[in-house]
Amino acid sequence: MPWFLAPCLLSLAVLFRLAGQAIADPARSASTPAVDSHHGSGEATRPIASARRQTAPPAARGHGFSGHLNPDGYLLPSDDFSAIERRLADRVTYDERALFVMYHAAGVCSTPVKPDWRKTARSESGRTFSAWKESFCHGITTHDESLAYAAMTLESFQKRHEDWNDKSDEDGNHLIFEAVLDSDSPEDSALAADMVDVPGLDKWALGLQDVEGTTHVARLPRYQQVALQGIQCSELGGCGPNDLMTLWLCVRTPALGCQAGASLDDLWANEFAPDEIAIIARIQQRILDERSRRLAAGASTAPRDAAR
Numbered sequence: 001m002p003w004f005l006a007p008c009l010l011s012l013a014v015l016f017r018l019a020g021q022a023i024a025d026p027a028r029s030a031s032t033p034a035v036d037s038h039h040g041s042g043e044a045t046r047p048i049a050s051a052r053r054q055t056a057p058p059a060a061r062g063h064g065f066s067g068h069l070n071p072d073g074y075l076l077p078s079d080d081f082s083a084i085e086r087r088l089a090d091r092v093t094y095d096e097r098a099l100f101v102m103y104h105a106a107g108v109c110s111t112p113v114k115p116d117w118r119k120t121a122r123s124e125s126g127r128t129f130s131a132w133k134e135s136f137c138h139g140i141t142t143h144d145e146s147l148a149y150a151a152m153t154l155e156s157f158q159k160r161h162e163d164w165n166d167k168s169d170e171d172g173n174h175l176i177f178e179a180v181l182d183s184d185s186p187e188d189s190a191l192a193a194d195m196v197d198v199p200g201l202d203k204w205a206l207g208l209q210d211v212e213g214t215t216h217v218a219r220l221p222r223y224q225q226v227a228l229q230g231i232q233c234s235e236l237g238g239c240g241p242n243d244l245m246t247l248w249l250c251v252r253t254p255a256l257g258c259q260a261g262a263s264l265d266d267l268w269a270n271e272f273a274p275d276e277i278a279i280i281a282r283i284q285q286r287i288l289d290e291r292s293r294r295l296a297a298g299a300s301t302a303p304r305d306a307a308r
Contacts, residue, residue, distance in 0.1 A: 074101050075238030075245065080136050081109050084244070092149070096156055097236060100186040103149040104248055109137035110146035125251060128258040132247050157187055173201045181290045186232055193228040197221035207283035216276060222254070223276065226268060227284035239264040 084105045091098035117130040179188040211217045233239035250258040256267040
């Protein structure tokens with residue numbers, strides 16, 4: 001297995017952790033398949049089985065920068081944890097998108113909101129996030145569930161890429177960049193988004209032609225990251241005002257700053273000039289076009305492969 005994958009696998013459970021003190025402690029790997037959640041003074045038990053791979057349907061094509069297609073209703077406007085759990089918890093054993101969403105939702109509520117957050121929050125962004133977390137979790141604490149979903153996410157990743165054990169160090173992080181062009185796995189896209197600008201790793205050339213000759217060459221990794229996140233928004237939802245993925249990403253590095261009532265598109269519009277947003281949209285389309293091309297190529301060779 002390439003050298004970079006060892007630390008990636010060990011840290012996959014915390015790859016999407018939020019910066020600062022606004023969220024729970026980073027999740028650690030867990031081995032217990034059944035977990036308890038504490039709802040105030042009550043207690044409920046939810047079975048969580050081992051995740052198994054399911055091939056997600058092809059991503060919808062031709063959407064805008066972070067259009068909200070979300071045909072399967074993974075995340076809906078004004079969702080709180082209970083609504084997401086009711087809709088998706090039973091699907092995590094066969095739907096990796098549902099697992100991806102539940103991992104994030106449980107991660108938010110894995111520790112309770114501090115009762116004195118109104119006095120101790122050090123920034124407007126922190127106050128915005130804490131207020132949202134309070135209304136999102138409604139006193140539910142999901143520490144054990146968060147650990148279990150993290151373990152399932154790691155297991156899902158290992159099963160999906162078990163052939164990577166035979167790869168050499170020379171393959172490096174190109175493997176994960178190729179993976180996001182071969183499929184629309186949200187886990188792979190999130191990992192690639194986290195790795196585009198890791199010091200010491202090779203850079204991703206996708207979209208280089210879109211920045212050559214401009215003053216934006218150095219920002220290509222950030223554009224690639226946002227392109228992947230925008231695709232996730234269109235496939236899963238949750239990027240509107242006060243939605244799960246908006247609030248999850250707004251306090252991550254690079255910190256966008258959480259703003260009450262702002263969508264992720266609003267936060268990106270504050271970060272990028274119009275010509276940069278156009279570059280991101282072109283990179284996003286390149287990813288979708290390449291996925292379509294590879295999907296079509298695979299479909300055209302499948303009958304011949306099956307006949308052998």
